[in-house]
Amino acid sequence: xxxxxxxxxxxxxxxxxxxxxxxxxxxxxxxxxxxxxxxxxxxxxxxxxxxxxxxxxxxxxxxxxxxxxxxxxxxxxxxxxxxxxxxxxxxxxxxxxxxxxxxxxxxxxxxxxxxxxxxxxxxxxxxxxxxxxxxxxxxxxxxxxxxxxxxxxxxxxxxxxxxxxxxxxxxxxxxxxxxxxxxxxxxxxxxxxxxxxxxx
Amino acid sequence: xxxxxxxxxxxxxxxxxxxxxxxxxxxxxxxxxxxxxxxxxxxxxxxxxxxxxxxxxxxxxxxxxxxxxxxxxxxxxxxxxxxxxxxxxxxxxxxxxxxxxxxxxxxxxxxxxxxxxxxxxxxxxxxxxxxxxxxxxxxxxxxxxxxxxxxxxxxxxxxxxxxxxxxxxxxxxxxxxxxxxxxxxxxxxxxxxxxxxxxx
Numbered sequence: 575x576x577x578x579x580x581x582x583x584x585x586x587x588x589x590x591x592x593x594x595x596x597x598x599x600x601x602x603x604x605x606x607x608x609x610x611x612x613x614x615x616x617x618x619x620x621x622x623x624x625x626x627x628x629x630x631x632x633x634x635x636x637x638x639x640x641x642x643x644x645x646x647x648x649x650x651x652x653x654x655x656x657x658x659x660x661x662x663x664x665x666x667x668x669x670x671x672x673x674x675x676x677x678x679x680x681x682x683x684x685x686x687x688x689x690x691x692x693x694x695x696x697x698x699x700x701x702x703x704x705x706x707x708x709x710x711x712x713x714x715x716x717x718x719x720x721x722x723x724x725x726x727x728x729x730x731x732x733x734x735x736x737x738x739x740x741x742x743x744x745x746x747x748x749x750x751x752x753x754x755x756x757x758x759x760x761x762x763x764x765x766x767x768x769x770x771x772x773x774x
Numbered sequence: 775x776x777x778x779x780x781x782x783x784x785x786x787x788x789x790x791x792x793x794x795x796x797x798x799x800x801x802x803x804x805x806x807x808x809x810x811x812x813x814x815x816x817x818x819x820x821x822x823x824x825x826x827x828x829x830x831x832x833x834x835x836x837x838x839x840x841x842x843x844x845x846x847x848x849x850x851x852x853x854x855x856x857x858x859x860x861x862x863x864x865x866x867x868x869x870x871x872x873x874x875x876x877x878x879x880x881x882x883x884x885x886x887x888x889x890x891x892x893x894x895x896x897x898x899x900x901x902x903x904x905x906x907x908x909x910x911x912x913x914x915x916x917x918x919x920x921x922x923x924x925x926x927x928x929x930x931x932x933x934x935x936x937x938x939x940x941x942x943x944x945x946x947x948x949x950x951x952x953x954x955x956x957x958x959x960x961x962x963x964x965x966x967x968x969x970x971x972x973x974x
Contacts, residue, residue: 602887603887604883604884604886604887604888605883606806675886676886676887678942679882679883679885679886680883682879682882682883682941682942683804683805683879683880683882683883683884684804684883685879685944686804686875686876686879686944687802687803687804687876688804692944695944696944699942699943699944703943724954726939727935727951727954727955727958730934730935730936730938730939730943730955731931731934731935731955731958733934733938733942734930734931734933734934734935734936734937734938734939735927735930735931735934735935736930736934737934737937737938737942738930738933738934738937738938739926739930739934741882742878742882742899742933742937743899743903743930744885744886744892744895744896744899751927754924754927755927755930755931758927758931758962761962762958762961762962
């Protein structure tokens with residue numbers, strides 16, 4: 575029996591190959607192309623293996639997005655402006671990386687009609703906003719943001735413009751745009767006197 | 775020949791029946807359910823008629839959304855805060871009406887992988903932001919907003935939080951939320967001294 579062996583390197587390679595193919599299909603065709611059959615055909619991994627790792631299509635999308643969210647999250651330093659800029663730069667990167675961008679688009683469409691996608695989306699929303707929520711809570715604790723700040727609204731004001739511009743207006747944007755969103759937010763809410771802030 | 779007759783009332787009824795069925799299918803199943811075959815089966819309208827009016831599925835989504843956008847748009851009065859509140863209340867209504875909400879979700883997903891959807895989405899984005907753009911331009915002309923205001927960013931800051939909360943966070947929201955978004959925006963950007971603003 576194989577149950578006491580360490581992870582089989584071939585199994586790891588199979589998993590990576592399957593996710594790479596899933597990623598390509600998601601970028602090229604959206605969710606419609608992301609079937610277990612299509613992933614099997616492209617990756618050469620058996621359907622049985624695919625179903626064992628990812629029983630349903632939402633699991634394939636989740637696997638792709640969860641990796642990107644983990645990679646894009648920053649580690650706050652206690653400097654409010656710098657921390658917001660770093661974290662939103664990660665969000666910007668996710669919105670411009672073809673697989674994670676398309677994964678988010680798929681989630682937005684499917685979550686409204688498929689409970690399994692809705693559940694995956696809720697988990698991704700929570701993990702995707704965890705760091706910015708912590709940054710805001712810490713700044714409130716340091717009295718750099720007002721105690722009465724509506725943190726959920728603040729998250730919408732920080733993330734919302736980025737998502738709207740990329741996914742609704744279908745425009746790309748650069749880091750200057752992220753700076754403008756963060757600096758407007760701080761100008762509106764910061765309890766500290768404004769300082770001269772460059773756009774770069 | 776029928777070419778000189780006025781519009782046939784039966785044709786109008788057929789068109790309405792087809793759009794009503796398209797709307798139901800969009801709400802229930804998302805884009806996957808919105809095929810000409812399914813609309814024909816539900817509405818009793820022939821496929822030939824459907825293809826004549828709406829050659830492709832994006833045309834069916836566009837017909838649904840265009841109507842909602844037209845209905846939701848307000849007529850500015852020259853009072854910046856009141857105009858923004860009225861216009862964003864219309865956006866809020868679209869985000870909470872099942873057919874237009876689902877239509878926007880479909881557009882967000884499909885526009886990235888289907889050029890025909892991307893074209894329809896661009897047209898809808900332009901018409902959907904036309905009034906708020908006019909409100910902002912008029913306020914700049916009246917010097918109630920600064921001449922250097924980045925209007926595209928301002929549109930993202932006004933619409934972005936609403937779209938993010940409804941389509942990404944998957945939360946509903948009420949008019950108090952719309953007031954908070956507008957009042958924060960004005961507090962940040964208005965050239966007029968702030969006045970006491972109630973939340974209702």
